Amino acid sequence: MYGTVATARVVNSLSSKVTQIGIGIVRTSPIGLISGYMFGYLLADLLILIKIRSELHLFNNISLKKMWGLAVRYKRFPIFSMWSQLANMISLQLTPFMLVYFFSSTVVGYYSMANQLLVLPLTLIGDATSQVFFQKASEVNNITGNFKNILTDVHRRLISIGIFPMIIFMIIGEELFSFFLGSNWYTAGIYAKILAPWIFLRFIYAPISSAFNILEKQNVALGFNFVFVISIFGVLYIGGTYGDPIIALTLLSATAVLLWGAADLYILRMSDVQCIEEIKNVMEYLIIALVISLPLIVVKYLSLSVYVIFIVAFAVTFAYYLVVMYKDITLRDQLYGILKTIKNKL
Incomplete structure (x- = not known):
């Protein structure tokens, strides 16, 4: 029931943000952030409960004996995965704590806004992809003992989808944040430019990490997650001693690209995927993205009106994804199917 899960995630995200903003307009308080976060999950849970009412009979097949057998069979999950997830969360949440220790809450605010706006749209795609990939890859692996074809398709599709937003943020990050959030958020746009390569690698790695x-x-x-924690702590400590958040975030992003990139290649290798072919695929789409984004680089260099910059940004984005659709027949057919379904419903 992937549609239900996807709908619940959208409801969760939208309702939590609307609630947080609404309470924030009335009164600025941490209570608004916390209550909005809880309200989003509450609505999502209620939606899922309503949708699965017809499947409640499946619980009749559950027994303590089966549960114990499966607990023994998959004991590596709680033994390793729990601590792995903990280390992963620490690695992602460590940055704001160290930034506020070395710099200020203002710097943390800029970082958090940049990180949130970069991660949010990619997370919606990445989470949905992760669930489908885990189910399909597990099924194929149980039948054939190999899921490299599915992994290759998903990996290449994530690259083709995610690489252009990274380029856009690296070119006009400051303009995007200043225009939509106000001139006070110009610095957050600079941070977004620095973090964009790291977020792109996370976007590719996170969905396929279920291969472990x-x-x-x-x-x-x-x-890997333990190394992530130690490395992030180390580079932020070094960057913090220089007293410049730009240096700290640059070191962080560069180190994270190397670490997440290495983890991504390890997954490909242990799944019998040709790493060199995937590297070539990254380079191919990177070159395509850079060539198509040249007009945007030119108008940015000429310091033209922000409206001209955004018009060109929209045009080159449209052009890039046309190329992606042309190269990816499966993705094109899926999009046509979705559009046809929407048309029929209307």
């Missing part, structure tokens, strides 16, 4: 669970390599995932 499929192949029961949870101990390896724990090792």
